[in-house]
Amino acid sequence: MNLILAPVRGLGRATLAVVSAVGRGAMLSVDAGRSLRRVDQWGPHLVPQMISIGVASIPLALFIAAFTGIVLAIQASYTFVGTVPLYFVGALVGKTMILELGPALTGLALSGRVGASNASEIATMRVTEQIDxxxxLAYDPIAYLVVPRVIAGTLMFPVVIALAIAMGIVAGWLTSIALLDLATPQFVRGLRLFFDTYDVQFAMFKSATFGTTVTSVGAFFGYTCTGGARGVGRATTRTVVVSSMIILVLDAFWAATLL
Amino acid sequence: MSIELKDVHKAFGEKRVLRGFTLSVERGETVSVIGGSGQGKSTLLKHVNGLLKPDAGEVWVDGQRIDQLEGEPLYETRRKVGYVFQFAALFDSMTIAENVAMGLRRIPGLSEADIADRVRTALARVDLEGVDEQYPSELSGGMRKRAGLARAIALEPAYLLYDEPTTGLDPVTLSMVDELILRMSDRLGVTSVVITHDMESAYRISDRIVMLHEGRARVAGTPDEIRDSADPVVRAFVEGRADLLEEAS
Known part of the structure; x- marks a missing residue:
């Protein structure tokens, strides 16, 4: 009997945990909305958070984008050779970096760098009573800790991802002229072939939603953390896993609804 | 009455921590709350400045029902209540001076010079000069505790809540903290609630001592009444005798 009931109990517990987390997340979002008016508390932290979340993430984002651009160019050339004109390498690198790999790969990488860092910092503050x-001391901890991070993430992810997209395209171009017998005019011709400014708007909008996701999820798991060092570790891991999953779901959702 | 908890109940999941706790603290009075580990002493203290809300019951501070306050009125009341945390709870990304200044920055009309002055005074009061620019991680446990105390008293609050202010301190520092608690009460008329395990300290600083046991105030009395109490639970705690506790149960 236990063998039958155990999975049912497990499923029930997991469902309750998810429902409870969604409920607490919704409550935290409402509180964060209310805390927006306390500009005196979150305002001074906005620029430092933009630097910490955005500017400090640029090297990692550029590194990932550069190698993505190189691989894209080589793989496109490998696929196209003999069947499709090689200038399509420029089209594939540009389109793929802008629409998908720039935002998604950078978003996933930053869910590790930014999400984990936010979650562990806020969670440590929670378990060491710093939030209490x-x-x-009459501060609103949500205005002080959560709001500036979420705003900074929403504003800075598009900036970081725009740079990553540019780096990916430049890396693809350099690879094309150095390794693929492709001249710059051919690469640019391919790049311009399917270029649409709407794609850039789409990428930037999507990136902003990834920024909101990563910072909100990190803040949520950090803020609701319990249980000492183990709790901090759990909050950090959950942040990376959950924000990565949400990024992938959002990626598909925006593609289905906006393209 | 300046602090009053009426029939306060609080549970965390299945665990019922407070089960009808009642406490009244007069203006200027120092009340120590004693009790075994895990009895809910810190939980009850967190109700007094609204960090926790009771499941049932009322919490009154300075004429306000703090458990029903939200937003600015809650912050307004909290500015009158200093809180000394068990493990200091200093902000580890800030220097000691910045830590002590944190609460002062929420007081309207205080200039940077006023804040610096009050930070210096608060640190001097806890005998912690010359560490302004150091970070909490660079201080010993006792120094961190004193810095936490300085952060609370810098606000010049009408009420001070101490969560085990002397635990882990050396005898000299312990006596200094006791003196400071007495001074805050005698000279500045601060109303204090002190959570402590240290009976010598409780006898020295308290006007009254309350024993928290199984979620309720088991006994309340002057230090002498507690010292002479015939209640086996109180005697077990005061004399450090587990056998009396077994007899009582």
């Missing part, structure tokens, strides 16, 4: 201390 903030409250006891």
């Amino acid at each position: 201390a903030l409250e006891s």
Whole structure:
């Protein structure tokens, strides 16, 4: 009997945990909305957070984008050779970097760098009573800790991802002229062939939603953390896993609804 | 009455921590709350400045029902209540001076010079000069605790809540913290609630001592009444005798 009931119980517990997390997440979102008006508390932290979340993420994003661009160019050439004109390498690198790989890969990488860092910092503050201390000193901890991070993430992810897209295209171009017997005019011709400014708007919008996701999920798991060092570890891991999953779901959702 | 908890109940999941706890603290009075580990002493203290809301019951501070306050009125009341955390809860990304200044920055009309002055005074009061620019990780446990105390008293609050202020301190520092608690009460008329395990300290600083046991105030009395209590649970705690507790149960 236990063998039958155990999975049912497990499923029930997991469902309750998810419903409870969604409920707490919704409550935190409402509180964050309310805390927006406390500009005096989140305002001074916005620029430092934009630097920490955005500017400091640029090297990682550029590194990933550069190698993505190289691989894309080589693989496109490998696929097209003998069947499709090689200038289509420029089209594939540009289109793929802008629409998909720039935002998604960078978003996933930043869910590790930014999400984990936010979650562990806020979770440590929670378990060491620093959040209680903030409250006891008449601060609104959500305005102080959560709001500037979420705004900074929403504003800076598009900037970082735009740079990553540019780097990916430049890396693809350099690879094309260095390794693929493709001249610059051919690469540019391919790049311009299917270029649409709407794609850039789409990528930037999508990136902003990834920024909101990564910072909100990190803040949520950090803020609701319990249980000492183990809890901090759990909050960090969950942030990376959940924000990566949401990024992939959002990626598909925006593609289905906006393209 | 300046602090009053009326029939406060609080549970975390299945665990019922407070089960009808009642406490009244007069203005200027120092009340120590004693009790075994895990009895809910810190939980009850967090109700006093609204960090936790009771499941049932009322919490009154300075004429306000703090468990029903939200937003600005809650912050307004909290500015009158200093809180000394068990493990100091200093902000580890800030220097000691910045930590002590944090609460002061929420007081309207204080200039940077006023804040710096009050930070210096608060640190001097806890005998912690010359560490302004150091980070909490660079200080010893006792120094961190004193810095936490400085952060609370810098606000010049009408109420001070101490969560085990002397645990882990050396005898000299412990006596200094006791003196400071007494001074805050005698000279500045601060109303204090002190959570402690240290009976010598409780006898020295308290006007009254309350024992929290199984979620309720088991006994309340002056230090002498507690010292002479015939209640086996109180005697077990005061004398450090587990056998009395077994007899009582």
